[in-house]
Amino acid sequence: MPELPEVETYRRYFEETCLFQPIANLFVEDRKLLTTDYDTLLVGLRDRSFIGTKRVGKNLFVQLDGLPDGESSDGLTAPWLHLHFGMTGDLAYFRDVEDTPRFARILFFFQNGFKLAFICPRKFERVGLIDTPEAYLLRKKIGKDGLEISVEELAEKFRRKAAPIKPVLMDQATVAGLGNWIVDEVLFQARLHPERRANNLTPDEVARLHGAIQLVLTTAITQEAQYSRFPTSFLIHAREWDSSPYPEANAHRSCPACRGELTVKQVGGRTTYFCGACQG
Numbered sequence: 112m113p114e115l116p117e118v119e120t121y122r123r124y125f126e127e128t129c130l131f132q133p134i135a136n137l138f139v140e141d142r143k144l145l146t147t148d149y150d151t152l153l154v155g156l157r158d159r160s161f162i163g164t165k166r167v168g169k170n171l172f173v174q175l176d177g178l179p180d181g182e183s184s185d186g187l188t189a190p191w192l193h194l195h196f197g198m199t200g201d202l203a204y205f206r207d208v209e210d211t212p213r214f215a216r217i218l219f220f221f222q223n224g225f226k227l228a229f230i231c232p233r234k235f236e237r238v239g240l241i242d243t244p245e246a247y248l249l250r251k252k253i254g255k256d257g258l259e260i261s262v263e264e265l266a267e268k269f270r271r272k273a274a275p276i277k278p279v280l281m282d283q284a285t286v287a288g289l290g291n292w293i294v295d296e297v298l299f300q301a302r303l304h305p306e307r308r309a310n311n312l313t314p315d316e317v318a319r320l321h322g323a324i325q326l327v328l329t330t331a332i333t334q335e336a337q338y339s340r341f342p343t344s345f346l347i348h349a350r351e352w353d354s355s356p357y358p359e360a361n362a363h364r365s366c367p368a369c370r371g372e373l374t375v376k377q378v379g380g381r382t383t384y385f386c387g388a389c390q391g
Contacts, residue, residue, distance in 0.1 A: 113196040115168055115257055115288030116331030121202050122166045125173065128204035129219075129227050133160050138218040144231060146193070146239030155190060155240050156219070165244050167256045168287025170195055172244040190240045193247060197235030203228040248287075257288040257328050262321045269309040269317060276312070276320075277305035278379030286324070292350055293331070295384050297323045299346040304390045305378045349373055350384055 113121070134156045142149050156175070163174040173192040194200075203212045206225050211218075215228035217238055229238060241247045255264060265286070272279045279285055280294045289297065298305050300323035303316060312320070327345075334340040338347050344367050364373055366386040374387050 112198050112290060113169065113200055114290040114293055114331075114336075115166075115328060116293075116336040118166055118169050118171055118196060118288075119332050120335050121196065122164050122171055124202055124204070125161075125171070125227075126164055128225075129161050129221075131160050131162065132221040132223055132225065133158055134219055135222045136220040138220070140216040141231075141234060144216055144234060144236060144238060146237050152238075152240060156192070161192070165191075167244060167248055168253060168283060169290075170244075170247075170253070170287075172241070172247075190242060191244060193237075193239055193241045193244075194229065195237045197231070197233065197237065199230075199232040200236040201230040203230060252284045253287050254282075254284045255287060257286050257293075257324050260286055260321075260324075262318055265321050266312075266314065266317045269312055272309035274309060275306045275379060276303060276309045277381070277383060279309040281379065281381070288328070289324070291381050291383075292347060293327055295350070296327045296346050299385060299390060300326055302390055304387075305383050305385050343367060346373075346384055346386075 137149075137153050137156055139145060139149055139152075145152060147155070159175045159177075161173050162176045165172040165174070171194040173194065175190055175192060201212075203215070204225060204227050205211065211226075212228050212230050214230050214232040216231040216234065216236075217229035219227040219229075221227070229236065247253075254260070254268070268285045269276075269279065272285070277294055277298065280289050280297065281291065295305070297320065301316070301319040303312075303320060330341060330345075331338075341347050346367065348367065349364055365371065366373055366389055368389050369386065371386060371388045373384055375382065375384055377383065
């Protein structure tokens with residue numbers, strides 16, 4: 112599933128390929144993927160250009176330039192396009208028809224002949240126009256981005272939560288962009304048990320947790336979400352090997368810090384990896 116690091120990679124890719132190119136047309140294979148009526152979306156995009164991007168958590172927002180002179184904007188003088196990558200979403204910028212990716216359910220045709228494919232293998236992805244990112248985030252009750260939230264804001268969020276820290280961190284209203292494996296990694300790096308109650312964390316533990324969020328996210332973004340490139344001190348390698356069909360995979364199920372056996376159990380309804388010794 113695309114998490115914050117993947118969506119940040121997509122955002123950078125979008126900026127490198129798709130800005131300042133007037134849009135000629137739009138193809139949508141399945142209109143259930145749209146959160147805006149197709150005709151409204153087409154009118155809102157045609158002859159306009161993408162001029163900038165913003166990412167909050169797993170949400171990508173793309174700003175559009177002004178409408179052509181004399182055309183009614185229906186109150187949206189510079190709306191934004193919102194893209195959510197669901198379970199398996201991706202982007203591909205290309206020119207020739209034969210290079211069209213498989214599962215390219217939505218295609219943006221630029222006037223220069225190039226195209227942007229929004230790839231939706233499982234059709235959980237969504238695209239639509241919005242007024243502003245701020246209004247969208249408020250409506251969806253999405254909290255501050257994981258890279259932007261402060262220690263003080265994090266502590267305030269935890270103060271009101273008596274639930275285990277893992278599901279609290281996965282709640283997008285607490286911190287935007289932290290998915291299952293990221294939270295496991297953050298808790299491991301912070302040496303905190305996933306079942307600790309959020310409102311029982313000490314100021315020092317909250318500070319460690321905040322630092323771990325920054326470490327894990329910046330590492331993942333720097334490595335373009337290629338998990339095999341992560342430092343050997345990261346828990347992610349045990350998760351990758353656990354899904355391997357090879358017998359030797361079990362040798363990699365040990366804690367990268369103490370080499371003890373990892374625990375795998377359900378916490379907050381999600382499969383959770385942690386070291387009982389290091390995170391006790």
